[in-house]
Amino acid sequence: MKNSYLPFTFLLIISGLANAQTKPAEKLVPYVKPIIGTQRMGHTYPGATVPFGMVQLSPETDSVGYELNGKYNPKVYEYCAGYQYEDKTITGFSHTHFSGTGHSDLGDFLVMPTVGALRLNPGTADKPGSGYRSRFSHQNEVSQANYYKVKLDDYNIQAEMTTSTRVGFHQYIFPKADDAHIVLDLTAGIYNYPDKNVWTYIRVVNDTLVTGYRQTNGWAKNRVLYFAMRFSKPFISHGFRNESTKEVYRGFWGKFNQNRNFPEISGQRIKAYFDFKTTEGEKVKIKMALSPVSMEGALANMQAEVPGWDFEKVKADGQQQWESELHKIVIQTNNKATKENFYTAMYHTLINPTIYMDADGKYKGLDQNVHQANGFTNYTTFSLWDTYRALHPLFNIIDPARNNDMVKSMLAHFEQSPEHMLPVWSNSGNENWCMSGYHSVSVIADAIIKGNAAGIDANKALDACVTTARQRNYEGIGFYIDMGYIPDERNGTSVSSTLEYAYDDWTIAQLAKKLGRQDIYEEFYKRSQNYKNVYDKASGFMRPRLANGTFRPKFDPLTTIGQGFIEGNAWNYTLFAPQDPKGLIELMGGNKRFVPYLDSLFTMHLPDKFFEETEDITRDGIIGNYVHGNEPSHHLAYLYNWTNQPWKTQERVRMILPKMYKPTPDGLGGNDDTGQMSAWFIFTNLGFYPVAPGSDAYALGSPAIDGATIQLPGGKAFTVTVKNQAEKNVYVQKVLLNGKLLNSLSITHADIMNGGNLTFYMSSKHR
Incomplete structure (x- = not known):
């Protein structure tokens, strides 16, 4: 009995040690709540980013001017991160944000999906239908490390986003629509006022690729950021609006008119839109890569970090980066x-x-x-x-x-x-x-x-x-x-x-x-x-x-x-x-x-x-x-x-x-x-x-x-x-x-x- 009992006990101990050694570490990402600090004066944002990432892809709930009736507008301070939890509407999703600062800037390259009549201004919070903004509910909002999701109620569009270090990855689930749009607003920004934009430029390279840049004079006095924007699906038409001249340019791919439909535009305040037809539940994906150097650099960053269209993989890769950091x-x-x-x-x-x-x-x-x-x-x-x-x-x-x-x-x-x-x-x-x-x-x-x-x-x-x-x-x-x-x-x-x-x-x-x-x-x-x-x-x-x-x-x-x-x-x-x-x-x-x-x-x-x-x-x-x-x-x-x-x-x-x-x-x-x-x-x-x-x-x-x-x-x-x-x-x-x-x-x-x-x-x- 004695000789047979000891080996059995020994095996139990070895088995227990093996199980302990193979027990996976607790996942820590579920404990991260980016929504903390988004109400009142925390000035954090709920959107997606990877550790120390160059892209911070997050919703904007309003954009306010520096002055109100000729005086300093105190609401500028409230929107340092572009998002206030108590707001009821979202104006879009931009790619750069400060986390928790007491000053405003950034908010570059705002993207907003819509259906129905095309609107190129955000409208006002008290009248959401007056612009491209949409109402939303926190019940339909998910904020995690490197993942954000929300339903845009006015358009019945589910918006999801994740990132790599230099690429923002959007995934929009559309309803059936013959008049679906993606709005790209280069005039939008945090700490916004009429002369913040020094110059903007957009070039439609083909029916899935758009490049450009934005130069601003804000808190940072001379800041230039370049982008490359690629769609998972060809758009059927596109157009521009130059708010400096109030002109709208409509372009149909393959039918250029150099006077009105040329595939590039520049000016102080430029907006663009891209038209689609969508089926029920269709996913339209967008990759927006950034570069501080050039449009070519942005394209190279996209190819280096997110060459494909697997949204879930990019999300998982980023969340694994967070797991590694959090486990320190x-x-x-x-x-x-x-x-x-x-x-x-x-x-x-x-x-x-x-x-x-x-x-x-x-x-x-x-x-x-x-x-x-x-x-x-x-x-x-x-x-x-x-x-x-x-x-x-x-x-x-x-x-x-x-x-x-x-x-x-x-x-x-x-x-x-x-x-x-x-x-x-x-x-x-x-x-x-x-x-x-x-x-x-x-x-x-x-x-x-x-x-x-x-x-x-x-x-x-x-x-x-x-x-x-x-x-x-x-x-x-x-x-x-x-x-x-x-x-x-x-x-x-x-x-x-x-x-x-x-x-x-x-x-x-x-x-x-x-x-x-x-x-x-x-x-x-x-x-x-x-x-x-x-x-x-x-x-x-x-x-x-x-x-x-x-x-x-x-x-x-x-x-x-x-x-x-x-x-x-x-x-x-x-x-x-x-x-x-x-x-x-x-x-x-x-x-x-x-x-x-x-x-x-x-x-x-x-x-x-x-x-x-x-x-x-x-x-x-x-x-x-x-x-x-x-x-x-x-x-x-x-x-x-x-x-x-x-x-x-x-x-x-x-x-x-x-x-x-x-x-x-x-x-x-x-x-x-x-x-x-x-x-x-x-x-x-x-x-x-x-x-x-x-x-x-x-x-x-x-x-x-x-x-x-x-x-x-x-x-x-x-x-x-x-x-x-x-x-x-x-x-x-x-x-x-x-x-x-x-x-x-x-x-x-x-x-x-x-x-x-x-x-x-x-x-x-x-x-």
């Missing part, structure tokens, strides 16, 4: 809502920056010349004021090779820049000059300091950072260098810019220290202490300072407009010195004064005037005076770690998470800002956060999941284990790193990248 962090939780929040946050962090080059590596640079990306992938959409804080540090953990390419893209930008500056907020071969600081230096320094410098000349990168920080004519830098602060009379954001420059200078100092450049280290470390020069001890706030050295007499720390700050007020910006929390606490009078001040940020009640000062400010994303929807506040909850009450960090972050993130259309407490809001959520759920990128340290918080495994390059893994996790157990009793008690409130980048285990023991009572 696998969390443990039994809460479905938590998984939906987490993996939608992962999704949003993996949209931007976006690839900006053809399949052969060619791209248009800042100098408007065509360049070849040798040895790296070129990226654009750098919202650096937002993303230096947590998004790029996240990439340094889960995808350092990609972040390395982003750094190389920034350095290429510097080489092409006539101002010899690294990017501030760049898009599509343009510098938008939006927001303050020169935060690309933080991204570059953080990557190199953390060992992510393959193929980068680190000293040359430091030189680019130094050159940028010495540009005396940019946004008060000359005054900042000479006086140690920017005078209030010289710059409308004098205080916040001084504070942000000081942080950026600290990152330059850290990079110089790593490279042994002592002279640069001393210069920029001294500059990093300039934050102290705008602190007014009498009032206890960072405060606008005049050129004569005195502080501005008229001052309101709760006012957001005209007080020397950007996207914040003195109350929260006074806490902005992430490079030197200890020094800031000492400056403000030590723990006795600092902790109550930090407490007040979360508990105070803002007066109504705070929201009435500007139509752009809402109550979204605000807890007390803590404005989670504005990035300068993102490190604030972690500052308790430098005080005698570190348990309050744990309490605050666990309070913020459910208030600011929900698995609903209105589930983002502010703009996602190309992934920064989502990156904060990911780090905070894991239990640590990069308070000061440029340092190798991560401040510990309070993990809100049961555990996680982070897949690292080289096959390593870093796991987070959480003991006694519960909604009320927000406090950390002890932390073990690789089985040894951790006696600090931080871990290092090497701790993570070497692989290992971080174990939190949770309780309902703080230590």
Whole structure:
């Protein structure tokens, strides 16, 4: 009995191990809900894209002009992503979108299928029948990673779309119709106004292929995007409308009249339409490939990425890309809502920056010349004021090779820049000059300091950072260098810019220290202490300072407009010195004064005037005076770690998470800002956060999941284990790193990248 029993048991164990090893990994794409953040001020879009894709194919629910009755139209801000969940109509599907920004642009090459009388204007939302727009219902809408579907009720057309990196793939299921149309509107766009289009061009190559381009002067001042559009079915006729001249040109393939039916047209505001006869349930498919270089480049991109017409394969391939990216962090939780929040946050962090080059590596640079990306992938959409804080540090953990390419893209930008500056907020071969600081230096320094410098000349990168920080004519830098602060009379954001420059200078100092450049280290470390020069001890706030050295007499720390700050007020910006929390606490009078001040940020009640000062400010994303929807506040909850009450960090972050993130259309407490809001959520759920990128340290918080495994390059893994996790157990009793008690409130980048285990023991009572 004994001898026969053991082999049988052994076989059962081996069989169980084999089954465990072959058990497929859980699919994570089903937890991604792109509809999150599409209501109110999240400014995300529900359409299809692949990770970091150049195409973002998504519906537009309205297009509004920059001005209304001669004044700024606040609705422009609502339509930064082109889609608002509460709207009842869709105007079409365009191919480029920003995810979660506070500014509008893009919305290129709008396509709309229709049946019945031809209409070439979208009409108005209150009268859908007045144009080509259609009513729709969310009940007939599906939004997934790399897949979007909706029924256009006015036309009984089912619209589906998916993408590859450079190709948008449409699939329209038509009813029986002798008057089916595809409208291509090159006048449509986000952040729309009459002179945004500089020039547009369309060429009908044959009865299935159309090429062209659009040049715009919007947020990006000189932006040209090319397309190649191929139909799965020949159209029977086509036509153009030139809204500059109000003329309509009708073309019938094979019967050209060079005066009216020539197969190409150009002008400032061009539209086209293509006519079909369809049978019931017939699928008309369209592939729209994009290129920043040429129409030939767009065609080559189409051939390289989507040569055939298998819609389901393109969808599946893109969703597999998402699976691979999402599996870089696998969390443990039994809460479905938590998984939906987490993996939608992962999704949003993996949209931007976006690839900006053809399949052969060619791209248009800042100098408007065509360049070849040798040895790296070129990226654009750098919202650096937002993303230096947590998004790029996240990439340094889960995808350092990609972040390395982003750094190389920034350095290429510097080489092409006539101002010899690294990017501030760049898009599509343009510098938008939006927001303050020169935060690309933080991204570059953080990557190199953390060992992510393959193929980068680190000293040359430091030189680019130094050159940028010495540009005396940019946004008060000359005054900042000479006086140690920017005078209030010289710059409308004098205080916040001084504070942000000081942080950026600290990152330059850290990079110089790593490279042994002592002279640069001393210069920029001294500059990093300039934050102290705008602190007014009498009032206890960072405060606008005049050129004569005195502080501005008229001052309101709760006012957001005209007080020397950007996207914040003195109350929260006074806490902005992430490079030197200890020094800031000492400056403000030590723990006795600092902790109550930090407490007040979360508990105070803002007066109504705070929201009435500007139509752009809402109550979204605000807890007390803590404005989670504005990035300068993102490190604030972690500052308790430098005080005698570190348990309050744990309490605050666990309070913020459910208030600011929900698995609903209105589930983002502010703009996602190309992934920064989502990156904060990911780090905070894991239990640590990069308070000061440029340092190798991560401040510990309070993990809100049961555990996680982070897949690292080289096959390593870093796991987070959480003991006694519960909604009320927000406090950390002890932390073990690789089985040894951790006696600090931080871990290092090497701790993570070497692989290992971080174990939190949770309780309902703080230590």
